[in-house]
Amino acid sequence: MSTGNRILVVDDEERIRRLLRMYLEKEGYEIEEAEDGESALRMALGEDFDLIVLDLMLPGIDGMEVCARLRQQKATPVLMLTAKGEEINRVQGFEVGADDYVVKPFSPREVIFRIKAILRRSSATAFLSKDTNTSNNIVFPHLVIEHDAHRVTASGQEVNLTPKEYELLHYLASSPDKVFSREELLKDVWNYDFFGDLRTVDTHVKRLREKLNRVSAEAASMITTVWGVGYKLEAAK
Amino acid sequence: MSTGNRILVVDDEERIRRLLRMYLEKEGYEIEEAEDGESALRMALGEDFDLIVLDLMLPGIDGMEVCARLRQQKATPVLMLTAKGEEINRVQGFEVGADDYVVKPFSPREVIFRIKAILRRSSATAFLSKDTNTSNNIVFPHLVIEHDAHRVTASGQEVNLTPKEYELLHYLASSPDKVFSREELLKDVWNYDFFGDLRTVDTHVKRLREKLNRVSAEAASMITTVWGVGYKLEAAK
DNA sequence: TCCGGTTTTGAACATTGTGTGACGCCGTAT
DNA sequence: ATACGGCGTCACACAATGTTCAAAACCGGA
Numbered sequence: 001m002s003t004g005n006r007i008l009v010v011d012d013e014e015r016i017r018r019l020l021r022m023y024l025e026k027e028g029y030e031i032e033e034a035e036d037g038e039s040a041l042r043m044a045l046g047e048d049f050d051l052i053v054l055d056l057m058l059p060g061i062d063g064m065e066v067c068a069r070l071r072q073q074k075a076t077p078v079l080m081l082t083a084k085g086e087e088i089n090r091v092q093g094f095e096v097g098a099d100d101y102v103v104k105p106f107s108p109r110e111v112i113f114r115i116k117a118i119l120r121r122s123s124a125t126a127f128l129s130k131d132t133n134t135s136n137n138i139v140f141p142h143l144v145i146e147h148d149a150h151r152v153t154a155s156g157q158e159v160n161l162t163p164k165e166y167e168l169l170h171y172l173a174s175s176p177d178k179v180f181s182r183e184e185l186l187k188d189v190w191n192y193d194f195f196g197d198l199r200t201v202d203t204h205v206k207r208l209r210e211k212l213n214r215v216s217a218e219a220a221s222m223i224t225t226v227w228g229v230g231y232k233l234e235a236a237k
Numbered sequence: 238m239s240t241g242n243r244i245l246v247v248d249d250e251e252r253i254r255r256l257l258r259m260y261l262e263k264e265g266y267e268i269e270e271a272e273d274g275e276s277a278l279r280m281a282l283g284e285d286f287d288l289i290v291l292d293l294m295l296p297g298i299d300g301m302e303v304c305a306r307l308r309q310q311k312a313t314p315v316l317m318l319t320a321k322g323e324e325i326n327r328v329q330g331f332e333v334g335a336d337d338y339v340v341k342p343f344s345p346r347e348v349i350f351r352i353k354a355i356l357r358r359s360s361a362t363a364f365l366s367k368d369t370n371t372s373n374n375i376v377f378p379h380l381v382i383e384h385d386a387h388r389v390t391a392s393g394q395e396v397n398l399t400p401k402e403y404e405l406l407h408y409l410a411s412s413p414d415k416v417f418s419r420e421e422l423l424k425d426v427w428n429y430d431f432f433g434d435l436r437t438v439d440t441h442v443k444r445l446r447e448k449l450n451r452v453s454a455e456a457a458s459m460i461t462t463v464w465g466v467g468y469k470l471e472a473a474k
Numbered sequence: 475t476c477c478g479g480t481t482t483t484g485a486a487c488a489t490t491g492t493g494t495g496a497c498g499c500c501g502t503a504t
Numbered sequence: 505a506t507a508c509g510g511c512g513t514c515a516c517a518c519a520a521t522g523t524t525c526a527a528a529a530c531c532g533g534a
Contacts, residue, residue: 442512465510
């Protein structure tokens with residue numbers, strides 16, 4: 001798991017830095033932190049990071065600026081964090097050289113996923129490699145999840161899922177056979193500042209099964225309840 | 238067994254500290270205790286522990302606060318204890334940097350297990366290592382227990398177990414060939430504040446054998462009654 | 475702003491797991 | 505062979521947990 005990837009996390013809110021550090025370290029990344037634009041820029045230029053998570057709104061030099069200045073000297077990938085209200089000018093953002101965006105409040109799962117995608121892309125272009133090789137597809141006998149296309153296919157037929165349904169399925173599918181408690185699911189799939197009822201998970205699982213079942217009983221039955229523990233997605237029964 | 242790991246146990250109730258100390262020392266850990274937030278913080282910062290077991294509800298500085306302040310200086314892993322009623326703010330808890338939670342009343346087995354998992358994880362990221370490498374699977378000729386998937390397979394066929402049945406089997410399987418008295422089982426597998434009938438163990442063993450036997454006589458016969466003493470799980474007959 | 479769809483919640487209901495005590499069997503010691 | 509005590513089994517009551525449904529809250533787009 002330890003890829004030896006170094007990530008710089010830049011945000012003025014400490015709790016966000018802490019949250020990201022925690023989740024990212026669990027994934028085996030090495031984390032450095034900065035809380036303002038100046039030090040972020042200094043660190044980003046002075047050391048070699050594999051990726052920078054950069055909040056848009058920063059005291060002093062803001063994220064956009066940091067990104068732009070960084071780009072004049074380095075190509076370090078950047079994942080931008082933007083608060084919900086901040087209507088970012090996406091175009092402007094991409095001009096400035098950000099590799100991807102995540103809006104706050106984000107779900108931990110989302111961020112991890114994007115980061116992995118960026119790193120995969122950037123390490124992929126370092127060698128010669130087909131992009132399809134490093135695809136995001138998860139394939140089971142009766143269930144295919146194409147992440148890029150955001151498309152789920154059960155026994156050959158496409159299934160239309162709501163965002164949360166999709167995220168839930170995708171999360172379960174990312175670690176097939178592993179049981180997740182409702183708490184874990186709520187923690188990782190839902191936004192980090194959402195504090196809701198555990199039953200919410202049940203409901204989503206129900207609808208997910210329902211939709212899958214309309215098309216493929218096999219696919220639906222992959223989502224298994226483990227009594228007293230939680231849910232899992234079984235690779236094969 | 239002596240791993241030389243040092244653990245700080247923080248709880249205001251003495252019986253909890255004693256209980257944890259007892260179980261943890263049996264596992265070869267070296268234990269220190271603290272009964273309030275202030276001394277906990279002092280010790281946690283002043284000395285190097287491999288892990289801290291931290292009750293949420295403490296006189297003075299509470300667990301959340303201790304964890305947060307600790308995190309500003311150190312990355313020592315933290316296992317949080319929370320009473321059942323206390324609706325913890327999960328998000329806040331994780332922001333604060335706790336590595337895992339256990340709700341009271343817990344079963345000793347549960348706590349030991351979580352602690353080992355955390356320590357494995359934290360020592361794992363120190364090296365380069367695949368997470369899958371340090372798997373939780375227990376494998377016998379006719380019986381496989383995959384802990385992450387919470388799945389038991391007897392002679393190749395999956396067996397559906399209830400939570401208690403599973404816990405009992407997993408506990409026995411963790412120390413194959415060791416005989417456990419009914420008292421021990423009741424004490425370790427059940428919640429620490431549960432005082433029930435010894436027959437309860439019998440009933441669960443019965444159900445366990447029954448379910449295993451449906452699928453594999455060999456697997457079922459591994460659970461052996463030792464007359465006048467208790468039960469054990471035999472690695473091979 | 476209103477409308478339509480999505481997400482979340484809460485409550486009722488259904489299912490499943492758990493603990494208990496009684497009873498009869500079986501192994502062991504005499 | 506017999507008596508004694510431990511053990512396995514069972515059925516029941518009750519508790520815990522999962523499921524479903526419908527309605528409310530929320531959100532984004534027209």
